[in-house]
Amino acid sequence: MKESEKKVSAKTSDTEEKEDKRPLYVGLAFGIVFGFLLHKGGATKYDVIVGQLLLIDFTVLKIMLSAVATGMIGIYFMKSMGWVKLSLKSGSVGMNVIGGLIFGVGFAVLGYCPGTIAGAVGNGYLDAITGGLAGIVIGTWIFAIMYPKLKDGILKKGYFGDITLPGLLKVNDWVVVVPAITLIVLVLFWIERAGF
Amino acid sequence: METIASVFTDTYWSPYAVGIGIGILSWLSFLISGKPIATSTTFARAGGMIEEMVRGEKANQRSYYEKIKLQIDWQWMLVIGVVIGSFISAILSGDFQVGVWVPSLWSSAFGDSAILRVLVAVIGGIILGFGARFAGGCTSGHGISGTLQLAVSSWISAVCFFIGGIIAAHIIYFVIA
Numbered sequence: 485m486k487e488s489e490k491k492v493s494a495k496t497s498d499t500e501e502k503e504d505k506r507p508l509y510v511g512l513a514f515g516i517v518f519g520f521l522l523h524k525g526g527a528t529k530y531d532v533i534v535g536q537l538l539l540i541d542f543t544v545l546k547i548m549l550s551a552v553a554t555g556m557i558g559i560y561f562m563k564s565m566g567w568v569k570l571s572l573k574s575g576s577v578g579m580n581v582i583g584g585l586i587f588g589v590g591f592a593v594l595g596y597c598p599g600t601i602a603g604a605v606g607n608g609y610l611d612a613i614t615g616g617l618a619g620i621v622i623g624t625w626i627f628a629i630m631y632p633k634l635k636d637g638i639l640k641k642g643y644f645g646d647i648t649l650p651g652l653l654k655v656n657d658w659v660v661v662v663p664a665i666t667l668i669v670l671v672l673f674w675i676e677r678a679g680f
Numbered sequence: 681m682e683t684i685a686s687v688f689t690d691t692y693w694s695p696y697a698v699g700i701g702i703g704i705l706s707w708l709s710f711l712i713s714g715k716p717i718a719t720s721t722t723f724a725r726a727g728g729m730i731e732e733m734v735r736g737e738k739a740n741q742r743s744y745y746e747k748i749k750l751q752i753d754w755q756w757m758l759v760i761g762v763v764i765g766s767f768i769s770a771i772l773s774g775d776f777q778v779g780v781w782v783p784s785l786w787s788s789a790f791g792d793s794a795i796l797r798v799l800v801a802v803i804g805g806i807i808l809g810f811g812a813r814f815a816g817g818c819t820s821g822h823g824i825s826g827t828l829q830l831a832v833s834s835w836i837s838a839v840c841f842f843i844g845g846i847i848a849a850h851i852i853y854f855v856i857a
Contacts, residue, residue, distance in 0.1 A: 507754045508753070508754060510713055510754065511713065511753070512764075513761065514705060514717065514761060515763075516761040516768070517705055517761075518758065518761065518765060519761060519762035519763060519766040519767075519768075520769045522698075523769035523775070524691075525693065526695075529783070531784055531785040534786075534853075535785065538850065538853055539846065547698050547699040548699065548819075549699065550696045550703065551698075551700070551828070552703070554699065554706075555702070555703035555707065556703075556828040556830070557703075558703065559710055562707065568711055569714070571716050571825075572829060572833070573817055573831060575831075575832065575837070577836075579814065579816055580833050580837040580840065581836060582814065583811050583812075583816065583837065584811070584815045584836065584837040584841050585840045586815075587814070588842060588845035588848060589811070589844045589845070590805065590806070590808025590810070590811050591804075591819070592845045592848035593852065594807075596808075597819040598719045598723055598809075598812055599719040599762060599819060602759050606765065606766030606767035606770060607766050607767070607775070607776065608778060609777055610777075611780075611782065611783065611797050614798055614801070615800075615805060616801040616802075616805045618802055619801060619804060619805015619806045619808070620723045620806075620808055620812075621809065622806050623806035623807060623808060623812075623813075624727045625724075625728070625730075626806065626809075626810055627724070627813035628727065628742050629742070631742070632743050635743075644832060644833075648829060649832060650830060
């Protein structure tokens with residue numbers, strides 16, 4: 485009963501978004517918890533993020549992998565119960581490989597990513613508040629200018645759409661979820677045993 | 681002695697506690713809002729809104745801004761919330777940074793010039809912002825929310841984020857520095 489009510493409210497909040505201010509407060513609340521957690525994890529700090537990319541500090545990977553494993557169990561459980569629908573980003577080789585590599589370079593040069601820079605701003609880091617924020621906004625604006633040229637070219641190269649790994653392999657969700665979580669846990673154990 | 685209060689005033693929690701917390705937050709965001717946690721579209725909307733302020737309605741005609749819609753939405757507020765949440769945690773734990781322009785790892789290799797650091801942050805930000813929109817997501821939208829849904833686009837992106845990032849960080853610290 486409770487769950488079905490929640491599902492209905494999730495649907496109505498989507499359709500009423502234009503007039504209804506409630507989703508904005510809910511988003512704000514999610515953000516506050518997310519930001520609080522990012523700071524407690526140290527992920528709002530340049531040294532921790534670049535330390536991960538230099539492979540001397542594995543905090544970021546530990547946070548991400550444990551979030552992914554935890555999230556995956558819950559989302560796929562709720563999906564199997566019909567409580568939630570997946571919200572997948574469609575992709576292509578051009579988009580995700582090239583865009584991903586460009587993002588990675590920016591990640592290392594800036595030392596924050598779009599979520600953690602918001603956290604770094606709250607944490608008081610002035611390089612994030614000034615140069616970092618300005619740079620990200622300018623970068624997205626350059627993309628918006630180039631988008632008409634990119635969208636039918638490189639962004640379409642190797643298009644595969646919004647598929648999941650179980651969908652790609654044409655297997656039951658849990659055939660991928662269980663090994664994926666097992667693998668994540670093993671990697672985390674291995675990172676701990678290696679002394680990171 | 682650990683008390684309930686000291687949990688909030690500790691500067692750091694175990695990364696696993698933080699990760700599990702973010703994972704549970706993702707359940708709630710799907711259940712309550714029907715949306716995954718993500719942040720980078722907000723920066724693109726902010727850019728479009730600034731252009732709108734400068735050039736007026738013409739900015740809205742850019743096909744990319746038509747696609748993402750220039751409005752304050754759920755995700756916009758989430759990003760504002762991240763700033764507030766991090767601020768609350770930093771203040772509670774006495775970790776709020778005052779007057780810090782240069783991170784210590786950076787200064788150990790490149791000195792403590794604020795101008796150099798901010799300049800490089802601008803360049804890094806431009807590459808990051810461009811790459812995030814090119815890939816259709818960032819470390820939260822692809823790296824956490826997309827990979828936990830087992831999206832193919834997100835796994836490819838997340839792996840490429842780290843390949844690009846690890847190579848670039850090593851070049852910055854071991855070749856350039």
